[in-house]
Amino acid sequence: MPIQIIAPAPFRDAGDSDEEGEGGVRLDIDNDGDIAMEGDSQSHRKTQGRHAGQIVTPGELVTDDSQWMRGHGTYLSTSDDGAQCIVSSLAGTIFKTNKLLSIHALRFRYVPEIGDLVVGRILEVQTKRWRVDIAAPHSATLLLSSINLPGGILRKRTSTDELQIRTFFSEGDLLVAEVQTLNSDGQASLHTRSLKYGKLRNGVFLTVDAGMIRRMKSHVLTMPTSNGGGDVDIYLGVNGYIWIAKHTVSLAEGAGSDAKSVSITRLEEEASEAIYSNANEEISPETRAEIARIGCVVRALVKANVKIDEEMLNLGYEAALEESLVGFDWGTDTDAGKRVVDLALAMRRRE
């Protein structure tokens, strides 16, 4: 059968999935790292039976217990008997930090924060800057002065660079950058002034919901793959844009190996020629297959509502290999994704 036709299934609410164990796992993931949770079990009950992780909708009473403080996604209201109560203003899950109650929305747009690693796509080229789509409410800007210019950091920006702005980035180009500043209306300004950042090549792009990417120490992962695929770089943009590419020896690493001989300016000069090239390297079919497989793992995790981090990606990839999803099995077997996620979650629990 070349096509799978699925009959519509009635909507399952969170309670149903809890019983099946899936939702429970998701709850764990949502709340780990939240230290205040466990010790607070007593006060849980006081929030009218609502517990962390439970889904509330806008206008729904979260608690009328006065010991709680109002956090993001909630507002104060007066209940019928005149008592102050906290009401949700978002559809999302309840989250507690000490005495602070906040609601994390189920779906939301990415809100940039300083220091975030984001993957973006150039929307427009202007005289001295680019407009970059980073899945935020406002498009970000990247100033010509915030990129590495060919010829090294020490070079002065000239008017020639302005004329050649399109040779660095043009419409549609993908880049990885860091949020440098935010202006008053939340618009981000990016920079790529590090050899870690810059134009993206040698891979595939996919988007997920910004909420599906867990914030980590590092959002650039290098993953060894099987089947002769070699190393694969994964740029997990905090904004939900993901780039999966063949691992390239980054210039910074290259410098580390023979840093003694190459001065930093020489390095910059050598780097300059290549950093804005649009040409891909030679990529073997094996690597391409593994890149596609990782892409499928990401999609499967997102579909199962499992947040993506380094651990889950590694486990998911392992599970995909264990399910012996070689070649094109993944494509013909539409339940493969679900099995991989289940297996990955099981492996996680074991650890």
Added chain:
Amino acid sequence: MTSALVVPGQPLGPAHAYVPGSGVHVFNGQIVSSLVGQVVTTASTSTSASASTLTSTPPTISVVKPSVAADEEGSSATLLPDVNSEVLCRVTRINARQATVAVFVVNGRVCGDDFQGVIRVQDVRQTEVDRVRIFTSFRPGDIVRAKVISLGDQSNYYLSTAHNSLGVVMANSEAGDPMYPINWREMKSSRTGVVEERKVAKPF
């Protein structure tokens, strides 16, 4: 040397025997015409100095659409400004940073529609760039000879007058009288004798 007419898609010869010029493209190892016109082959212009390199350059082959008599409009069909094109333009707007112009002649040929361009303050002249002021270089209505330095953004070509031969070639004074150039930065009204400042192109 010219020959019979060819049409787009018509093969002209193997790709290794010629250097593709204008109006042709390469397909399947063949030089193929992209235009209706006459085939022109020019022997390689390499001078005797290059005789040391023994490889002789094959002749360049191009297809040229014969130019129609000047009275026929539309002959300037495929005229687009390119980098290094010399253009004539009329100043439409000025502000402190740049002069906006409408390009109407490209490489000596009148184009059907005006192309919008800008001359930025730093591109007005070669020396003492920091002291240039747009208001003392151009006024709206001036006819300027300029060179294209970049295709620019979606709406503007970037032009430069940073050369002696480039700059205002025709201008009217504030009173509306034609002016003639008196030096490289001033023009004088032919009627009132009032002198106004311009970035003047060196007359031939």
Added chain:
Amino acid sequence: MASRAPDRRRNNPPSHGTTPPVFLSTSAGDINPVQAPSRPPDEIRKIFLRTGLVSSVTGSSFLEIAPLKLSVSVLGPRPLPRTSTTPFAAQAILTTEVKFAPFASTVRRGYVRDSSERDLGSRLYQALVGAIRRELYPKSRIEVVVTILDSEDEGDEVNTVCIEEGKTVEPRFWDVGRSERALGVVLAGCITAASAALADAGIEMFDLVSGGVASVFVDGSEVKGKAKEGAGPGRRYVRDPSIAPLDEGAPLATCVLGYMAARDEISELWISGRLGTKSGTAEMDELVDEAVAAARSSRGVLNEAAKERIQFIVDKAQSADPSAVGGKDTEMTG
């Protein structure tokens, strides 16, 4: 000096007066549609194609195939409109527009483009866009405007059930694809004429695109054209079919395509009707081959028409006495 910006919002009258055309004869007999003489099924109708008739645009052409008359104007490459939403275009943006004149068919057409005109426009775009070397014309647009002055009526009267004194008179057959066939013939003409106009405009192309149409019929008892060898039982192919009610019944399917003969590539394809697939694509292949053959025939005319005006200019330049050389119409069949 550049002229002031032309008024593009309305159709301006000519700046000088015009004289109504006077025709030699307006007798009723001439108004009747020309009855196409019977022709072999593998021969296309005579094509009249000339370029360079409209002086105010970059390139133009006029095409006549029996009742179909259309004119094509090519404007550009010209600057893109200066709106804030216009994106940077590294290569030329092609726009195609097809419009029937209000008087082009029996039923009056409105001035606003209807869905069939928009559809023809998008197909014409498909046919041409690959052939133009758009990368040579950055930051510009090329506009192809087709005006259909006269067309075979694609009306539905054959399919209409006639009611005479309360009795229903069934039509002899149900010509399902009639309106499609009519549009197909128009599209093929548009493609050929637009290629000629683009060539006339001096816009660089990889190849000229010519249009071709073919229909497949069930071979009835009275065989006018010889059945093609190996075309399956009782299949008869007609190149460039006419739209007028056909004696032999309705065609099974019609194929229209834009064809680049020098590269043997099909840039636009449109098949409608019903073809069996018991033997794979064999039935379709036959039909496509016939349409390609029709396109090859019209390519001959297209080549000549594209050269004609240039040849005239060359001759004029070379000849001391320009009046000795006259423009000669290209009228030929494939």
Added chain:
Amino acid sequence: MPPPTPLSPPELSYLYTSLTLSPPIRPDLRAPSQFRPIVAECSFLPHCNGSARICMAEAGECIVGIKAEVEKDRTTKYATIIERDKWIEVTVEVAGGGASGPGSGVGVGGISGAERRAVGGWSSDIGPVLLLTPTSHPSPLLLSAAANVALDSTFLPKLTSPHEVDDIPAFSDDWAISTPLYEPATFPRPPISLPIVAVGDNVFLDPSVAEVAAAEVGLVVTLTLADSEGNCDLVGVRGMEVGRGGGKEGERKGTSRKLLRQMVDACIREAGDVIKGLGESTRQQMFRA
């Protein structure tokens, strides 16, 4: 809405090379002739004679409603009931203006060209509503699968007045005795339009947006199930606009006849299963209801 941002050159060239490999590697690891799974629902709009909702994970969602009306004959000015087994026009209008992006309009045309069916005296309006994710374009498959299911689930009220041409026809109110537009187990079945693209020498059914952007040639092939043995009839082929990204300049500008055969052939092989699958899913749901 601003025009969709193009893919970057490295993305296109990566995709192009992956798809031209032998065997090709699609970004989602699908086999070349594998479709994305679809969710199909039918007969859920109470005011329509037939309706369908189709969801595809990435290509979005489409709702189609079919409303049958008695139409007055243009020439006679009488409402007429034409004998069954005559063809009538079905108009398709896309609400929501999905008129931008590659592939738009194709699916619609592909259906309207093919979908002329025996519905005496009825004029059917197919009104699809596209609920799309912003990055996707109206996939011809999405539209035509929705139209297919909607047509397959369409019922018309029974005609009660005698067959008199001068009369305005009268119909029974009883939906229990309504007749299906497509009688079960009769042929041909409602058609389906399959999008297919070619990259290099490989052909791909149901291309994703990125694959369309990298493809060199695109077609929409409309087929209908002709008999119970699974043979299909080809009822339409149309060109589909593709991005032509990734390839080198001067290469393929159209399709060769060999490639055309290859593409149509791939569609013919799969169409029967797709139509049967959709039909089964529809009948199961109708039966349950």
